[in-house]
Amino acid sequence: MGGHIEDYALLSDLQTAALVGRDGSVDWLCLPRFDSPSCFAALLGTPEHGAWRLAPAGAGDCTGRRYLGDTLVLESRWRTPDGEVKVVDLMPQRDRAPRLVRIVEGVSGAVPVRGELRLRFHHGRVDPWVRRTEHHRVAVAGPDAAWLRVPPGVHTYGADGGTVSEFTARPGTRVPFVLTWQPSHLATTARTDPEALLAATLAGWHEWAGQLSYRGEWRRAVLRSLLTLKALAYEPTGGIVAAPTSSLPEAPGGERNWDYRFCWLRDSAMTLSALLRGGFRQEAAAWRKWLLRAVAGDPSDVQAVYGVAGERGLPETEADWLPGHLGSRPVRFGNAAVGQLQLDVYGEVVDTLDLALRAGLPMERQVWSLLRTLLGSLAARWREPDEGLWEVRCGRRQFTHSKVMAWVAADRAVRMAEATGLPAPLEQWRALRAAVHAEVCERAVDPRRQVFVRSYGSQELDASTLFVASTGFLPPDDERVVRTVEAVQHGLDHGGLVRRYQDGAADGLSGSEGAFLACSFWLADALALIGRRDEARELFVRTASLANDLGLLSEQWDPATRRQLGNTPQAFTHVALVNTAFRLSG
């Protein structure tokens, strides 16, 4: 049922991503886009649902692995009784077709190597027909074709529903495999030079990483997080996916399994703020253009989530043929969050536009007009209950976080209007800001404890109320802020980390979940803001240390089993890591 979540390495060509396990198996790959059906879905099933293992014959997990420098080129090493072998995995940035390149290099001895390629299109459901050409094995089914370039001298044959390759790796030999996807109606595929692709891919990532402006003490973790965020941005449109996976469970064996291969305005706006802080402005400009296209049509009907090209419909379906990761069912594709009202997205989007302006991106006329439409829509809707940032499936409420973020939208809009002098109903925006502030202070605070609660009138805690401090809604020395931070720290503690809300709080789903890693970083932020910097540092370091050996973090953490949970790598978590590192580094 796939390896452990933290066993996976990420490869990306900035249009889709693959996950490679420690055992040398590519267990997840959607082609040609992040949100396309997968051709390898062993992550959510077994190798029978599609996988490509390439490793010393009979070997288990690799004995060491790393990314080559500041790139997403993975090198896995096996030391075996027969000798040592390296496999270098990469997804070159696209020219025409998506490719997965795997180069086996002999280091010492004579090591028998075995490749087992099982392509299963449409999320593990369709076993393609495979034919042989002079240089390739070609798998075809429906719209999909995958071409495996067979290296000269490698014995390749069909067996066990897949393609097996066998050879012996010796020092000085490099054996490259290239898997290319293209529409099945194309009869040939272009030849490529895998070594040239490797060199260009290394250079491309290094060049990008070289722009990082952060010089603080957590440079390595920050850069790996930013590389991961960049890897989740769909280059042709500027959209950013929340994670490249679907249905990795928030509770093993449970139903909390969601498809994250889409662009949440919340997640992508926050991603942009992290990239901007790191000095990456080009992505911000591209995302702003994506945003304009995505919300075009009826910007007042802004959705919380869109497809990578701005699609509005992402129908949620259940894949009953997949057993799920660790038996966690259902496996879902598509996401019903698309039909929810999540008012906080106004705040996150406007906050990011403000940050972009302050980072020197010129305010375009179209962006300004979008901002005015968004504010008009928010003014009409902010009193409505919504599903909130946690996307509850048990009905709408007056969530505190949604209202605080409505205040953020009005506040940042006022700030931008004042800074630019561009035409705006400034007095209306100021009045909106004041009205939201007054209502939140009156209705979202528990009168007895003087803490901000999950929703108006409730007694429940919610880590998203920490935003009252970090957004500037109230000054950090306000007693209600301090009490809220302390209440979250103690009331939502889960093994030294933070739950997003109390275990058992209504969300419309069965079972419980792990500690939410982004919330743990948010608490570190809030502790720093209220002056408890030592505790903030300690929590930050503890949370960041849960990353796997390659620096990757999923959405949640299970303190009992000490394992990662949920979709991986998750943008939300890496964004929070970056933002907190910046704050703590001053």
Ligand SMILES: OC[C@H]1O[C@H](O[C@H]2O[C@H](CO)[C@@H](O)[C@H](O)[C@H]2O)[C@H](O)[C@@H](O)[C@@H]1O
């Ligand atoms: O927990 C229920 C919800 O889980 C997902 O939402 C979470 O992930 C989103 C993407 O990272 C994030 O924006 C949101 O704040 C998280 O709660 C899922 O996508 C939802 O459909 C589901 O209701």
